[in-house]
Amino acid sequence: MAEMVRKSSVDEIVNHWVLAGSCILLALSGFAFLFHLDGVAGVFGGYNVMKDVHNWLGVIFALSLLYSMRHYLKDAFEYDADDLQWFKVAGGYLSHKVKVPPMGKYNPGQKLYYLAIVAAGIAITASGLGMWLMKDDATVLMYSHLIHNLAFVIFAIAVPVHIYLGTLANPGTFKLMVSGTLPLEEAKRRYPKWMKAAGRM
Amino acid sequence: MANESNSRKAILVTPEICIGCRACQVACKSWNQLPASKTKNNGTYQNPPDLESNTFNIIRFAEVPSKETPVRWLFVSRRCMHCEDAGCVKICPSGALYKTAEGAVAYDRDKCIGCKLCSTGCPFDVPRYDKEGKVSKCHLCFDRIAANMTPSCVKTCPTGALKYGDRAELIAEAKKTGYTTIYGENDLKGLGSVYAFKEEPKLYGLKENPALPSSVAFWHSYLKPLSWIGLGGVVAAAAIHYLAIGPHKEEKEEV
Ligand code: HEM
Ligand code: HEM
Ligand code: SF4
Ligand code: SF4
Ligand code: SF4
Secondary structure, X not given: OOOEEEOOOHHXXXXXXXXXXXXXXXXXXXXXXHHOOHHHHHHHOOHHHHHHHHHHHHHHHHHHHHHHHHHHHHHHOOOOHHHHHHHHXXXXXXXXXXXXXXXXXXXXXXXXXXXHHHHHHHHHHHHHHHHHHOOOOHHHHHHHHHHHHHHHHHHHHHHHHHHHHHOOOOOOHHHHHOOOEEEHHHHHHHOHHHHHHOOOO | OOOOOOOXXXXXXXXXXXXXXXXXXXXXXXXXXXXXXXOOOOOOOOOOOOOEOOEOOEEEEEEEOOOOOOOEEEEEEEOOOOOOOOHHHHHOOOOOEEEOOOOOEEEOOOOOOOOOHHHHHOOXXXXXXXXXXXXXXXXXXXXXXXXXXXXXXXXXXXXXXXEEEEHHHHHHHHHHOOOOEEEOOOHHHOOOEEEEEOOOHHHHOOOOOOOOOHHHHHHHHHHHHHHHHHHHHHHHHHHHHHHHOOOOOOOHHHO
16 A cells, blocks of 8 residues: 555545535526526526525635635745746646656645635625625626626636546546545656645655 | 508607607506506606506606796606617526517517526616516517507507607608707617607707627627637648547557
8 A cells, every 4th residue: 555645634625625515506506697598597406596505605705715615725825936837837737748847745736726816716705795685776786797797707617627627638647636545656746846745756 | 651561660859849748658557457556646647657567668758947947847767768779688698688670679588497597688778677586678579560550558649759660761761850860860779769859858858879798799709709619610620630649649668
């Protein structure tokens, strides 16, 4: 048995799936509202039920996003020269020949993704609450509707990129959100600076 | 009776010949079984003061300066305009608001989720909400006109200030009769409540150059499509990336 390293804690994994599940259902119901997808609305039990489900899922999503900050926020604000170099080689995603600089626990793409989700998440939550609870104020309703949709565009682009990178594009990564562990040898190869900092390398 | 089923219908309002009897208000309440609401006398015959969830049309009473008479009274019917380019229909997230074959903007009350977004979409401040928070407004008697009947308010109008029929015919007739200004002929791609005037519509308190609220127009033309274009674009790009470049490979020498 290869020695294993834990990258994601259990509470991080559980929280990630609460966040991901609520986010996907919110986006699905959101698309159903935007494009009147009667079939999708039917699965939720009609538009009236879907509205309540959407609103309360939003609350779950917001709490989960808040909780995720203890896992990712600190890392997401720290960048170094290797991170800059990572962007110059596009993370090695556009060619397998370039040399990708050594990475810490998260690459800058992941860190920026997290910040984008936090920013868009705050915007979509605030505007969602505005449309839900302050709909009698015409100005609040109008701006909330605009902001909700603006933030949704960010989600509609960033989340599928994230899912692709977390599954097909990086075989093995998905395991990090299931078991949370990976073999020490692999961890040394993928996250050398993190392993060094943790004294395992 | 006009019954070209494919052509757009409309209500033509001719305020000049309206006598302010408000039979239309009563007829609407009667057909739609809407209760009256208690109001206070606030110095005008306009009552209730504006559209309500149980009042789909009102006669607006306006006093304007005049040279000939001490005071000039104008009566103008206010109701849903049944816009061709209807902001309320565009923004409604449940599809509760919809257009009928005749061009009426009707709604399915059961489908309405009470989000009030239609009030943001309407250039004329028409949608109102009942006690359960559901949308409520003039629906051009879509139930009657689908059965080739005249809208209740039109049917009751004693002077012909309200007429219902083929939209193009109504407008052509009004112009032939000497009404030089047709309010709503082309605004919002053409209103379904059109008004015939010899004077400025502004005098009667009608909104000048009505248009979709710019936030709603921007949302509808850009933001809304961008969400699925974004999603579709990412899925396509991911597929191309997977096939053309391929997933990340662990290489031994990459230590
Ligand atoms: C169902 C598809 C999804 C899969 C397979 C997936 C997979 C993953 C994986 C493997 C990680 C860990 C990366 C690492 O530790 O290196 C991760 C992190 C994360 N995921 Fe997901 N995820 C999915 C959906 C979502 C959704 C819908 C959201 C919505 C907001 C989301 C938000 C995050 C965030 C914020 C992180 C933090 C770390 C980072 O920035 O990568 N995930 N995900
Ligand atoms: C606290 C969080 C949230 C709340 C309170 C909320 C609330 C709302 C409300 C009130 C609406 C208007 C329709 C309705 O009344 O249901 C709405 C629509 C929508 N929501 Fe959310 N939402 C939240 C989070 C999200 C998230 C995370 C997403 C996507 C990732 C999303 C996507 C959408 C979309 C696409 C629409 C349709 C917009 C439209 O019709 O213009 N929402 N949301
Ligand atoms: S006047 Fe307002 S409520 Fe009536 S169709 Fe136009 S946008 Fe909709
Ligand atoms: S309040 Fe009802 S009719 Fe108006 S936009 Fe919302 S769902 Fe549609
Ligand atoms: S058309 Fe029908 S619903 Fe509209 S104001 Fe007249 S009677 Fe009322």
